[in-house]
Amino acid sequence: MNSNYLSIGQMARINNTTVPTLRLYDSLGLLTPYYTDPNTHYRYYDIKQSARFDLIQYMKELGMELKEIQAILASEDLHQIETILIQKRLQTLKNIEMLKIQREAIERTIESIERYRKSPSKGTLSLEYIPARKIYSMKTDINFYDHDIDTYEIILKQLKNKLLIHNVPPVYYCNAGTLLKQDDFQNLHFVSNKIFVFVDDHFPLKEDIELIESSMYACIYLDDFNAEQEYAKKLLNYCQSNNYTICGDYICEVLTEFNVFDCQKRSMFLRLQIPVSFNKKY
Incomplete structure (x- = not known):
């Protein structure tokens, strides 16, 4: 067996994740073990699959949900990736504005409480x-x-x-x-x-x-x-x-x-x- 093959536990440790996370990615078809031992039926990852794991994590950081990532990776369509990212950018800008509004509302409320106490x-x-x-x-x-x-x-x-x-x-x-x-x-x-x-x-x-x-x-x-x-x-x-x-x-x-x-x-x-x-x- 190739020495670069990793058990699911080893793959999890190397990528600072958990075994349940890798099992979830496997079930969604995002990251499937590379090799199955014909005798033991144990499944192993190739260390080079860490690149795919990093891509999934990166896409999550961009605000994508796993189902969106699943559809993108399955399509292998750069145009679809760009379209989704544009949508995410617009949503992120909207969220930033909402957070600004929320922050100022919190500050106004704090000021109101302080003003009430000192009135x-x-x-x-x-x-x-x-x-x-x-x-x-x-x-x-x-x-x-x-x-x-x-x-x-x-x-x-x-x-x-x-x-x-x-x-x-x-x-x-x-x-x-x-x-x-x-x-x-x-x-x-x-x-x-x-x-x-x-x-x-x-x-x-x-x-x-x-x-x-x-x-x-x-x-x-x-x-x-x-x-x-x-x-x-x-x-x-x-x-x-x-x-x-x-x-x-x-x-x-x-x-x-x-x-x-x-x-x-x-x-x-x-x-x-x-x-x-x-x-x-x-």
Whole structure:
């Protein structure tokens, strides 16, 4: 018997694999033992078959499944190999984009948790610089302020379904908010039919993104959805008492949601905010 012949155990050790793996490759016709002893019926591999094993492993690293490798090796068609690799490249690029989106979603969630832990207690009024942000919004036929949180939940689901229709990843379905026009806020006229989610540079619906400019914002924090109007009035009084000039639309932002503590309702920590400017004397 040729000295280059290897038992299945030896072949596995040389190629840093396992006997079950070689048996699987054999059953699929990917790598069949080269020689069968006529007396013992033991099956042996030729050491040169390690090249075929390396090719199979390489194709797996390229993202191919064993059935795809089986079809390619059986066809011996370079055109088919190229076609599959082009498809794999496109899928890999798509996966990379999804991983970027997932990474940024994780970072936003970590930031939200940290911000929640370090945020002031409810009712605290503050003046904060908030960088520019991007939003994706949806208009509805109803005024949020005429309804309770149950209706708000329905509108949130409508927004989510709209995103899903466009194959937008679910990670964008957090950090929601609502908008109130500047004049309506200043007159405490609570009429709003626009809900939004904050998005990033990877958000796929580029043409529908709106930019909220950076600004100094007068802010107030609360943890009760039903108390928004009461706290919005406090925010307006704060601006008026400090002679701040309101220069943009009012935003009710959901900073964080932690429903792990209460499965019966959406546990929200809110930041009400309005952009302001100042009359500076030089």
